[in-house]
Amino acid sequence: DEARTPLIISGPSDEATDKYYKADAIIPQLRKGEEVDGVKTGDYLVDERQHTAVLTEEGVDKAERLLGVGNLYEPSNMELLHCVEQALKAHTLYRLDHQYVVQDGEVIIVDDFTGRLMKGRRWSDGLHQAVEAKEGVKIEKENQTLATITLQNYFRLYEKLSGMTGTAETEAAEFQSTYKLDVIVIPTHQPMVRKDFSDVIYRTLPEKWDAVVEEIKECHDRGQPALVGTVSVENSELIARRLQRDAVPHNVLNAKFHEREAEIVAQAGRKGAVTIAT
Structure with a gap:
């Protein structure tokens, strides 16, 4: 990272x-x-x-x-x-x-x-x-x-390197060219059930945030855990304020609450849980 x-x-x-x-x-x-x-x-x-x-x-x-x-x-x-x-x-x-x-x-x-x-x-x-x-x-x-x-040069000081991550396959060429390391993919224990949808573009930011909050509320109402990814602390708190206004219980995991990470992640999969993360 x-x-x-x-x-x-x-x-x-x-x-x-x-x-x-x-x-x-x-x-x-x-x-x-x-x-x-x-x-x-x-x-x-x-x-x-x-x-x-x-x-x-x-x-x-x-x-x-x-x-x-x-x-x-x-x-x-x-x-x-x-x-x-x-x-x-x-x-x-x-x-x-x-x-x-x-x-x-x-x-x-x-x-x-x-x-x-x-x-x-x-x-x-x-x-x-x-x-x-x-x-x-x-x-x-x-x-x-x-x-x-640099970290790249620091890692090169070691004779042997290994590691595990969920995002290595897409960077396999870089691991090979930079560190001479092969990437091995371990298959999931269960078949993938995630569905990837197309991007949705909105004319204005307020319209975008309204749509995001509505989708979060729908997930919460049907008991589906929701993980909301944001690019900044500011955006995570903006969504949190809107959810608070609509009385939707949620947890915020950003740089301000980093010390609660383990606690928040442990609860993120519970029925109807809403987690906002940067």
């Missing part, structure tokens, strides 16, 4: 953290713009597809006034400029209960692919500190990377 995430050994640096609060304070005063026919408006531009947020020339001028500096691009101010750029990303590209959660005064990353909390992991290059400033929690000192290795 975490093959995209390198293993990193890091150590704390001695840089001050107050600069992140200073940069964070000006972001709400900047105005989002857009680029039309090559003309940039506003103080900053956001491209969610490319995952970028950048200041316009107008935005740089405004940031300099708000920060009380003459030129952000002077060598003495480059560190502050970097903090402003990271603060802008934190406010425009990173959302609470989507890419991260806040628990016990700590910003914890949520894995995009598994929906699980990545405790002990931190974004690099000052981004984590920028998110901490945004959420008003204690800013931990930035770590500097001392050593890094």
Whole structure:
């Protein structure tokens, strides 16, 4: 699940953290713009597809006034400029209960692919500190990377490898090319009874959520256990609120309730059970 995430050994640096609060304070005063026919408006531009947020020339001028500096691009101010750029990303590209959660005064990353909390992991290059400033929690000192290795290269250090998973067959070619491992499929004890239906497309998100909730209620009413998969903590809680409004009992398994995973999974197959998971 975490093959995209390198293993990193890091150590704390001695840089001050107050600069992140200073940069964070000006972001709400900047105005989002857009680029039309090559003309940039506003103080900053956001491209969610490319995952970028950048200041316009107008935005740089405004940031300099708000920060009380003459030129952000002077060598003495480059560190502050970097903090402003990271603060802008934190406010425009990173959302609470989507890419991260806040628990016990700590910003914890949520894995995009598994929906699980990545405790002990931190974004690099000052981004984590920028998110901490945004959420008003204690800013931990930035770590500097001392050593890094990908999981693929780490596994190659072992002479023998084996494993078991329910999703290996579709990646058999990659297991062979990367690790020189064969994939053996163990047949199910009982014949497959699952039916796969075609995708259904809705015009708007509200229509989609209405249809999802209606189908969940139908499953619950006939006693069929329902497992609802979502792509984010935010979506799982949105469905949970709608079910709560309609008095449909349910359990939520997301990054916020990870410690209850075993308990929730154990009850998921009971008659009429509704489980929402990321």
